[in-house]
Amino acid sequence: MFRRLVVATILLALMGGVAPARPAQAADIADASSGAVGPTTPPQGAVPCTETVDPGIPPVAATTGVTGAHAALYARSGFPTLCPGGSTTVTIAFLNTGSLGWYGNAALGTWGPEPGQDRPSALGGDGSGGSPATSWSRANRPGIQSMPYIGPGQVMWFQFAVQAPATPGVYQLGLRPLLEGQQWLEDPNLTFTVAVKQDDQHVPALPGAIVPPAPRTYLPAMLVDGSRVIRVPSLMYHYVSWLPTTDANMALRKDLTVSPTDFEAMLIYLKDNGYHTITTKDLWWSLDQTAALPAKPVMLTFDDGYADAYSVVLPLLKAYGMTGTFFVTVNLVDRPGYISRDQVRALADAGMDVESHAMDHVSMMKPLNDQIYQMCRARDFLSLWTGTDVRHFAYPSGDYNALSGTALERCGYLSGYKKSGGAVQTSNAMYLLQRARVHGQSGVSAMLIALGQ
Numbered sequence: 001m002f003r004r005l006v007v008a009t010i011l012l013a014l015m016g017g018v019a020p021a022r023p024a025q026a027a028d029i030a031d032a033s034s035g036a037v038g039p040t041t042p043p044q045g046a047v048p049c050t051e052t053v054d055p056g057i058p059p060v061a062a063t064t065g066v067t068g069a070h071a072a073l074y075a076r077s078g079f080p081t082l083c084p085g086g087s088t089t090v091t092i093a094f095l096n097t098g099s100l101g102w103y104g105n106a107a108l109g110t111w112g113p114e115p116g117q118d119r120p121s122a123l124g125g126d127g128s129g130g131s132p133a134t135s136w137s138r139a140n141r142p143g144i145q146s147m148p149y150i151g152p153g154q155v156m157w158f159q160f161a162v163q164a165p166a167t168p169g170v171y172q173l174g175l176r177p178l179l180e181g182q183q184w185l186e187d188p189n190l191t192f193t194v195a196v197k198q199d200d201q202h203v204p205a206l207p208g209a210i211v212p213p214a215p216r217t218y219l220p221a222m223l224v225d226g227s228r229v230i231r232v233p234s235l236m237y238h239y240v241s242w243l244p245t246t247d248a249n250m251a252l253r254k255d256l257t258v259s260p261t262d263f264e265a266m267l268i269y270l271k272d273n274g275y276h277t278i279t280t281k282d283l284w285w286s287l288d289q290t291a292a293l294p295a296k297p298v299m300l301t302f303d304d305g306y307a308d309a310y311s312v313v314l315p316l317l318k319a320y321g322m323t324g325t326f327f328v329t330v331n332l333v334d335r336p337g338y339i340s341r342d343q344v345r346a347l348a349d350a351g352m353d354v355e356s357h358a359m360d361h362v363s364m365m366k367p368l369n370d371q372i373y374q375m376c377r378a379r380d381f382l383s384l385w386t387g388t389d390v391r392h393f394a395y396p397s398g399d400y401n402a403l404s405g406t407a408l409e410r411c412g413y414l415s416g417y418k419k420s421g422g423a424v425q426t427s428n429a430m431y432l433l434q435r436a437r438v439h440g441q442s443g444v445s446a447m448l449i450a451l452g453q
């Protein structure tokens with residue numbers, strides 16, 4: 001009873017005393033999903049400073065019932081960009097994926113490398129130890145659980161305030177849940193990023209959000225027959241999500257599913273190791289027109305148009321300043337579990353490369369006219385929906401036959417991608433460009449294997 005009262009009081013304090021006290025919930029993610037959250041009135045003649053929040057990650061399922069104490073990221077609000085001294089409330093949910101219950105003593109702690117477990121953060125803490133007071137219970141305890149007991153398979157919502165320091169820059173919190181007096185839950189290793197800008201004309205980039213274009217110095221080799229060859233790994237993803245509890249073919253689903261945590265770790269690896277994401281358009285220009293690419297180019301491709309393409313992949317790619325290619329199957333759009341037509345448009349509007357994966361997710365080992373229907377109609381629909389000229393294609397399930405190149409050419413496609421591993425791309429096989437699958441459930445090593453193919 002005492003704890004419940006304390007929690008209600010803290011939540012009320014976190015919400016500025018305006019909203020009714022209640023546990024955080026999914027709507028908080030939607031509320032903070034985009035747009036301006038608090039324009040501040042500038043002094044006369046000063047440049048205004050408007051606080052914004054990037055889109056959040058909506059609830060995603062994860063495998064539960066793992067023996068021991070475990071947790072997985074379930075949802076979070078978006079990364080905010082604040083003005084000096086500004087503050088906002090962050091909402092994060094973790095799913096109890098373990099076999100043990102959390103008895104009113106789970107906390108959300110900061111964790112290394114930045115600002116580090118048990119160290120104060122510039123984003124606020126208990127007011128002592130060098131951090132401003134933001135109602136966090138202690139410097140390393142930014143949130144406490146809002147319910148007295150969270151059983152296996154149940155979701156714990158945390159809310160906490162962050163307060164922007166006076167110095168503009170990009171600040172990070174490492175977050176993971178902790179069973180007080182017991183153990184850190186080892187599964188999540190989540191970094192929450194807060195950007196602080198001086199004003200609307202001086203905005204620091206969220207990690208990689210605004211990246212100056214890389215110099216283009218990497219040219220294809222010209223062979224004696226006039227063809228061009230360049231090595232560009234093109235990585236193939238399907239689901240970027242937590243595994244569902246059941247699936248008709250769980251072995252396949254596991255192989256096709258990379259967790260959001262692993263995916264973010266892969267993006268960090270690519271960024272830290274000097275890779276630059278390019279698109280189907282870039283590769284075509286390089287092979288057909290001898291255009292130079294940035295050093296260490298890599299293509300990130302996402303097949304079929306699953307819902308997580310918009311809810312998980314897009315925010316993460318944006319956060320790291322990267323571009324992905326989304327091969328969308330027209331007749332899967334707007335179905336349960338897939339992106340909507342509006343989201344197809346939103347991906348394109350966000351600067352992503354939306355390309356074709358046929359009308360239906362069927363084999364292209366078909367007579368010419370059947371392939372032409374699948375390819376030409378899909379190009380028409382996707383061009384209409386995205387407002388772009390869709391001219392690149394990936395064969396569903398990687399299946400094609402001797403007529404596929406002719407069909408693609410007649411439909412006006414410039415390139416086509418199969419699925420067998422390999423990274424040496426050649427203008428002699430523009431309709432048989434190569435991709436390598438990133439297998440699920442294997443962490444960053446799965447991507448390193450695909451990169452090396």
Ligand SMILES: [Zn+2]
Pocket residue numbers: 303304357361395396397
């Ligand atoms: Zn597919």
